[in-house]
Amino acid sequence: MNLGDFSFGNLGHAYLPDKWIFRNYGGEVSRGQILSLLGPNGSGKTTLLKILLGALKPTEGTVKVNGQVAFVPQLFQVAFDYTALDMVLMGRAKNIGLFSQPTKEDEEASLRALEQVGLAEMAHRPFHEMSGGQRQLIIFARALVAEADILILDEPTSALDLKNQNAILEWIDRLARQKNLTVIFSTHHPHHAYAVADRALLMLGESNYAAGAVNDVLTESNLSKLYELPFRRVCYEYKSQSVETLIPVLRPTKTALASAESY
Amino acid sequence: MFLKKYIAYTLQYSQRRQWLVALILTFVLLATIVLSICIGPYPMSIWKAGSILANLSLPWSLPVDLPWPIRELTVIQVIRLPRVLLATLVGLGLGMSGAALQGLMRNPLVGPDLVGVSSGSAMGGVLAIMLDWPPLAVVFLAFVGGLLSLGATFRLAQLAKSSDGIGLILAGIFVGGFCLSCVGLGFFLANDAQLNAITFWLLGTMTKATQATVWLVAIPTLGGGAILMLLRWRLNLLSLGNDDAFAIGVKVSSLRFAIIVVVSLIVAAQVSVAGIIGWVGLVVPHWARMLVGPDHRKMFPASALLGALFVLFVDNFTRVVLRSDVPTGVLTTIIGTPFICFMFWKKQTKGWVGD
Amino acid sequence: MTELSKKFAQRINNFTSQIRLRLSQSQWTNPGPLAVILFLCVLASLFYGSYPVTASRTLGILINLLLPSGWLDSSALDLKEIAVITIIRPPRILVAVFSGVALGMSGTALQGMMRNPLVGPDLVGVSSGAAFGSVLGFWLGLFEKPVIILAMASIGGCCALLLTMALAKMVGGKSDGLPLILAGFFVGAFFLACVGLLLYVNNPFYPRGQRTYNIIYWLLGMFRGADSAKALVVTLTTLIGGVVLMGLRWRINLLSLGDLDAKSLGIDVSWLRWLLIITVSFMVAGQVSVSGVVAWVGLIIPHCARMLVGPDHRRLMPTSALLGGLFVLGLDNFTRTVIKGEIPVGVLSGFIGTPLICFLFWKTKTKGWNES
Numbered sequence: 001m002n003l004g005d006f007s008f009g010n011l012g013h014a015y016l017p018d019k020w021i022f023r024n025y026g027g028e029v030s031r032g033q034i035l036s037l038l039g040p041n042g043s044g045k046t047t048l049l050k051i052l053l054g055a056l057k058p059t060e061g062t063v064k065v066n067g068q069v070a071f072v073p074q075l076f077q078v079a080f081d082y083t084a085l086d087m088v089l090m091g092r093a094k095n096i097g098l099f100s101q102p103t104k105e106d107e108e109a110s111l112r113a114l115e116q117v118g119l120a121e122m123a124h125r126p127f128h129e130m131s132g133g134q135r136q137l138i139i140f141a142r143a144l145v146a147e148a149d150i151l152i153l154d155e156p157t158s159a160l161d162l163k164n165q166n167a168i169l170e171w172i173d174r175l176a177r178q179k180n181l182t183v184i185f186s187t188h189h190p191h192h193a194y195a196v197a198d199r200a201l202l203m204l205g206e207s208n209y210a211a212g213a214v215n216d217v218l219t220e221s222n223l224s225k226l227y228e229l230p231f232r233r234v235c236y237e238y239k240s241q242s243v244e245t246l247i248p249v250l251r252p253t254k255t256a257l258a259s260a261e262s263y
Numbered sequence: 264m265f266l267k268k269y270i271a272y273t274l275q276y277s278q279r280r281q282w283l284v285a286l287i288l289t290f291v292l293l294a295t296i297v298l299s300i301c302i303g304p305y306p307m308s309i310w311k312a313g314s315i316l317a318n319l320s321l322p323w324s325l326p327v328d329l330p331w332p333i334r335e336l337t338v339i340q341v342i343r344l345p346r347v348l349l350a351t352l353v354g355l356g357l358g359m360s361g362a363a364l365q366g367l368m369r370n371p372l373v374g375p376d377l378v379g380v381s382s383g384s385a386m387g388g389v390l391a392i393m394l395d396w397p398p399l400a401v402v403f404l405a406f407v408g409g410l411l412s413l414g415a416t417f418r419l420a421q422l423a424k425s426s427d428g429i430g431l432i433l434a435g436i437f438v439g440g441f442c443l444s445c446v447g448l449g450f451f452l453a454n455d456a457q458l459n460a461i462t463f464w465l466l467g468t469m470t471k472a473t474q475a476t477v478w479l480v481a482i483p484t485l486g487g488g489a490i491l492m493l494l495r496w497r498l499n500l501l502s503l504g505n506d507d508a509f510a511i512g513v514k515v516s517s518l519r520f521a522i523i524v525v526v527s528l529i530v531a532a533q534v535s536v537a538g539i540i541g542w543v544g545l546v547v548p549h550w551a552r553m554l555v556g557p558d559h560r561k562m563f564p565a566s567a568l569l570g571a572l573f574v575l576f577v578d579n580f581t582r583v584v585l586r587s588d589v590p591t592g593v594l595t596t597i598i599g600t601p602f603i604c605f606m607f608w609k610k611q612t613k614g615w616v617g618d
Numbered sequence: 619m620t621e622l623s624k625k626f627a628q629r630i631n632n633f634t635s636q637i638r639l640r641l642s643q644s645q646w647t648n649p650g651p652l653a654v655i656l657f658l659c660v661l662a663s664l665f666y667g668s669y670p671v672t673a674s675r676t677l678g679i680l681i682n683l684l685l686p687s688g689w690l691d692s693s694a695l696d697l698k699e700i701a702v703i704t705i706i707r708p709p710r711i712l713v714a715v716f717s718g719v720a721l722g723m724s725g726t727a728l729q730g731m732m733r734n735p736l737v738g739p740d741l742v743g744v745s746s747g748a749a750f751g752s753v754l755g756f757w758l759g760l761f762e763k764p765v766i767i768l769a770m771a772s773i774g775g776c777c778a779l780l781l782t783m784a785l786a787k788m789v790g791g792k793s794d795g796l797p798l799i800l801a802g803f804f805v806g807a808f809f810l811a812c813v814g815l816l817l818y819v820n821n822p823f824y825p826r827g828q829r830t831y832n833i834i835y836w837l838l839g840m841f842r843g844a845d846s847a848k849a850l851v852v853t854l855t856t857l858i859g860g861v862v863l864m865g866l867r868w869r870i871n872l873l874s875l876g877d878l879d880a881k882s883l884g885i886d887v888s889w890l891r892w893l894l895i896i897t898v899s900f901m902v903a904g905q906v907s908v909s910g911v912v913a914w915v916g917l918i919i920p921h922c923a924r925m926l927v928g929p930d931h932r933r934l935m936p937t938s939a940l941l942g943g944l945f946v947l948g949l950d951n952f953t954r955t956v957i958k959g960e961i962p963v964g965v966l967s968g969f970i971g972t973p974l975i976c977f978l979f980w981k982t983k984t985k986g987w988n989e990s
Contacts, residue, residue, distance in 0.1 A: 093880075146884075425648075451961045
């Protein structure tokens with residue numbers, strides 16, 4: 001097993017005896033690859049992420065990790081008005097002893113990480129004053145400064161506008177391809193997974209899942225089953241390249257209905 | 264078997280049950296009052312106590328040749344009757360004002376002491392005592408203090424933009440803390456001899472019971488209670504929330520103001536005579552709600568009677584069992600807080616603390 | 619809310635954030651000046667009191683004490699004055715300063731640990747529990763054994779804190795936000811009532827005649843009767859606990875992010891939290907066992923410190939400690955010299971603290987205090 005490899009098998013969790021949220025789940029992702037988790041609300045995505053992270057002990061099954069894991073939580077409110085640098089510095093926790101304080105080197109490493117995400121000039125600004133996208137990037141920097149091999153992100157694109165969603169996806173891609181990090185992220189948008197992920201895991205039901213390469217798993221039929229919506233594969237041309245994606249067919253809009261009635 | 268069926272039958276008909284509960288509670292309360300007069304360090308038989316009571320409550324003067332020793336008459340007339348009546352009235356007032364405040368603020372976690380009325384009244388009362396004012400003026404200043412602190416609590420919660428959830432409770436805690444500091448400060452600025460009184464305001468006791476103080480509490484409590492009793496159905500409307508109540512056509516602000524004034528008056532009278540009796544106004548409405556449901560028409564009288572019973576029981580316990588002057592407020596807190604913790608735990612899912 | 623008050627709130631918001639910005643970029647970020655000020659205040663407190671000793675004579679006595687004997691002629695000094703300067707005033711000043719330091723530090727630690735800027739040792743029940751523990755100790759007749767009293771106070775405080783946290787957890791799932799404050803309020807009230815009960819149950823150590831004094835002492839906090847034994851207790855507990863908290867101060871930053879996030883950063887959250895709970899209970903127990911429940915200090919001092927140096931606990935912790943010491947010393951000096959009576963320190967701190975916290979509550983309404 002290489003550094004940065006990640007696999008899990010036979011995974012099952014029940015908060016109450018015999019009330020399984022999911023069972024017999026399995027999957028793997030290797031160094032430099034991106035795995036995306038898809039599932040409807042309440043399917044146990046966060047529970048699965050917590051287990052993969054090691055913050056929650058699974059009721060059954062094993063998680064095999066080789067390397068340091070860092071976590072990027074969903075956009076969150078911090079109780080206190082820390083600066084961006086304070087936030088990034090917290091990523092060094094593993095390297096700092098119980099009763100010691102961060103040193104100059106730690107601060108420099110944090111500044112470098114902030115520079116990498118392009119927010120160096122914001123280092124001393126309060127975290128509260130930043131936009132959602134900037135906060136997400138700062139949490140990215142925190143994961144970078146932890147020198148982790150595996151990055152787990154919980155719905156990184158939720159609560160962001162389209163421009164920032166795109167920026168975050170680009171960052172995920174860059175971290176995996178350039179930094180050679182293993183990335184696992186959960187999302188509600190199949191096209192996000194389609195855009196960047198190599199592998200995908202669909203949480204279809206209690207012990208029913210689909211895992212594998214994106215092209216095999218993210219099919220129209222699988223997604224339709226997952227979200228109970230029709231999905232269509234769409235091809236379009238961008239910068240003279242043919243791009244493929246999946247879009248959900250949402251319920252007809254008012255204008256569509258109106259035009260239908262006029263016929 | 265019959266009894267069981269009968270109870271089940273009555274439970275089905277809430278209209279009957281409402282009167283039944285009120286009736287039973289009234290009877291229990293009256294019986295408890297009579298019993299409380301019999302017991303104590305100088306016990307006497309229920310008949311003797313009953314006949315003395317009956318003679319005392321009759322309008323004409325006592326017979327010339329007393330059928331009982333003068334000592335027993337004194338024990339009842341001067342010592343026990345005022346204290347028992349005071350405890351009853353205090354409980355009655357707290358039960359009512361707690362129910363009214365909870366309905367008014369749509370928050371089952373408030374009570375007169377949590378929103379700062381009690382502390383504010385104590386502050387006003389202390390000020391009046393420092394100025395050597397007569398008892399009636401003490402009640403008046405206590406009333407003003409209570410009203411002011413309640414207003415401050417509301418205003419602060421409004422400023423913090425959550426006037427019925429967390430903000431109200433926090434504001435109440437802060438305002439109450441400030442008023443209690445004023446109580447402490449006032450007494451220390453007044454003179455050292457009055458030091459004793461600070462404990463009385465802080466912990467609440469019934470030891471100040473005399474005929475005069477009973478009247479002082481009785482008039483505002485019964486008068487204000489009558490007004491609240493008449494408004495009790497309106498509390499249902501208020502507890503819907505401002506917008507809904509307005510939509511139905513209730514004049515929210517004037518009704519709310521009227522209830523606040525009456526509650527402040529009741530609490531002021533109670534505090535200026537007995538100090539802060541903690542947690543009664545918070546806990547008792549929950550018992551009433553468990554017994555007869557959330558409808559204020561039924562819950563309100565039940566809350567009043569249960570409050571009276573509770574305070575009377577606790578006061579009897581200190582008077583008869585402990586035979587010391589343990590403050591009543593201490594005991595009500597010791598009983599009240601675990602219960603409210605339990606309720607807090609059980610009711611959480613029903614949006615108690617929702618903003 | 620009217621347009622006018624909105625504007626007013628906006629203006630105050632801007633004003634305070636400007637203050638913070640200006641202060642946080644200035645020399646205040648360094649605790650050095652504060653430490654010097656505190657030291658000077660302690661020295662100055664030696665000079666003032668109800669027993670009149672002129673400044674020059676005090677200075678003379680101090681110089682005489684500091685220099686080896688025989689350098690100056692000590693026969694001119696008044697024995698009474700020496701006693702006041704060396705025996706009567708120092709314990710009281712020490713008790714005041716270290717009580718303040720303990721409260722400021724434990725308040726900061728609690729607020730960080732619980733991710734809630736509205737808690738303090740008195741509001742989460744630690745102080746009440748510690749008061750119950752020590753009163754129970756006295757009640758059982760363990761007057762002469764300060765270590766046992768301290769242990770009982772620590773256990774009482776710890777139990778109260780755990781009860782509060784357990785109740786909040788049972789109620790809310792996550793143990794921060796409003797459920798925590800309410801649970802703390804309930805638990806604290808319960809333990810204070812228990813203190814009242816113990817003080818009223820007849821006992822040779824709590825005779826009726828001293829009941830009022832005892833109640834005021836325990837429930838409102840007083841520095842009267844501070845002697846060298848008390849000073850020793852509170853100095854030791856504060857120093858020990860203070861060293862631990864200073865060591866852990868950056869970890870509190872991590873803890874304040876929340877459990878999952880802190881765990882994902884690779885720290886042992888539950889162990890760290892236990893350590894903090896025990897340390898805080900110990901410190902607060904030391905303070906309460908010598909001066910009763912002093913309310914509000916632990917709540918407002920961290921806020922003031924945060925205004926000075928910002929939220930980073932690395933700077934916040936020492937600043938809170940120094941500010942707490944300064945604040946309580948100032949209050950005590952005020953009663954000692956200006957009023958010349960014994961206003962309980964809890965009364966004074968409430969008098970200053972509650973308007974301040976009301977103001978802050980109003981000012982920071984939008985910043986996630988209301989759990990949303």
